[in-house]
Amino acid sequence: MVYNWIDIIQDYLLPPTCILCGNPGQQARDICDSCYMQLPRNNHCCYRCGEILETLITAPALCGRCLSRQPAFDETYAPFIHQGAIRHLINTLKFSANYKNARLLGMLLADHLRQSAEQPELILPVPLHDSRYRERGFNQAIEISRTVAKELQVPLDLTGCKRCRDTPHQIQLSAKKRHKNLKNAFSVVKPLHAQHIAILDDVMTTGSTAHELAYVLKKAGANRVDVWVCARA
Template identity: 70%
Template sequence: MKIGYNWIDIIQDYLLPPTCILCGNTGFASRDLCYACYIHLLRNNPCCYRCGESFEIETEMPCGRCQNQTPAYDRTYAPFTHQGAMRHLITSLKFHAQYKNARLLGQLLAEHVKTTAEMPDRIMPVPLHKARYRQRGFNQSLEIARTVARELQLPLDLESCRRHRNTPHQTDLPAKQRRKNLKNAFSLVKPIQEGHIAIIDDVMTTGSTVNELATLLKKAGVGRVDVWACARA
């Protein structure tokens, strides 16, 4: 069943005072999240600077997997782990169309990259295949990216790349099968002139999706590709 936007609810979310999505208490910093719930979100730190995989100790070296097979993307910024409340926020957005979660997730991601990342020339949400879009009614990565673009005043690229293969759900597949499913899943629709692009996604698991998209962008002449994801699984 196609899920459409309920614009009345969305407008009300902007006009009403912020209320914590997780517990119902008053939000802080104009966000639908209270301070108590905010500080209990599980941070992804320390982690591999390249792929964002969690480390036990702080180190400037990339993880063993990245050393053995360097990803096409250059750096990953994923401030939270895909557990607990963060997992709930992402899942509720993705599968239950809780659009207000996208605004909060975008604010949290923008807050993190604003002080940790070099700003790109533009940001690009991971494209969703048109069949999946018709089924779901929206692209959760795009909804998050809209807030990030607005918060950081960055151009949002929705036209340069498309997903021309409707790949199966990746959730329960091993990493090798994920990579196989995503091979040549994306295509370039128009030339890209910028030298630095950040890919926006909700959650990064094995990195297969963003790696395939980054590979395409690098072949198109983009010098640096970063990944900005709300959470790392």
């Protein structure tokens, strides 16, 4: 009840405003109905890795890559495609530290998860290496996950896993080189006491990061690892 009153007072003093167009936001969120309806949805995708499928599907399906080589994680939930307004929200969070974007992205992701995903015991944001964290000053996955954890009432773990290698940027690398680049990049540094864990990140491109992290988590004792991302590239 206290938190509800805080939200009511905050909305009264600082009413939500659409980040994308400046019009009044809706449902206590910084996005208007018009901009929300135009967000690029990832409605037809591989249930394992979230890859966008060209053909319409009516039942859960796997892409060719997952059929030939299954990733270490079990399912991916990626409600949006990494283009247009979603790409803008993610990029201006990651590279311009627009923290309000993290709250909006977290709320949008939580909406999708509430309707479609089995609730895990733990949310684990993809960790940054210490040097990358110092360079950027924050971890966008952590900022998004704070809102998701609050919305879904799932515990958040920020210290159980560490990125132990400062891997080069992945943007220009092929899928094969991304996988090699991330080999042994993560380690579990304390018992997680969870059988079902959700890895959370802003965007998935090839799934190499999620695969390597899920592999480490399962080696440490997890039975199921899902991937929660705002968007799929």
